[in-house]
Amino acid sequence: MDPVADSVMYGHPRAFRRAVPPPAALCSSLSLLEDLESQPWPSPHSVQVLIHDEEDDCFGLWMMHDGRLVEVPLPRTSRYFWRNHYTGEVDADCPGILMRTDKCDASPDGD
Template identity: 45%
Template sequence: MQVLLRDQDDDCFGLWMLQEGRLVEFAIPHTERIHQPAPPNEDFSPDPGRLRRTDQGNAQPEQTPEELRDTRSPW
């Protein structure tokens, strides 16, 4: 099964597939998921980040290093 999703905060679509029983996002050319730093504690909901196009010539926000991202699954 393949699922094409677009959230209200995204400016493009994301491709998701079930892989070994898990819903996994697959990269689409000219897109990148931008992650925010993890919240200070568990009182905040997990944030999946935003999917942004990289082929529009717009300034892209700096990507948060993996070790500073929220590791909880938002779905």
């Protein structure tokens, strides 16, 4: 495998490993998820991805289900989204932020 500058390695030491560009290079965690979904995983059912975006309080866990990476709800966490001030709709390209609900400032001014 060719090394990728400033790459992230993921995978179990005895399992298949792949280097990916850092999330900033892929523009967003949504782009990262799409890139990971398109990879030829030898055992897709064993894929587990931990993502910690800049604003997140903790890592989010994503697992492959029916060929798509789906976020697995974690205890004491909640994902929040902000609505557009003009349309009132949630931006489909915004992954939101994952926050812990067991701390005193756990509810942002989102939905």
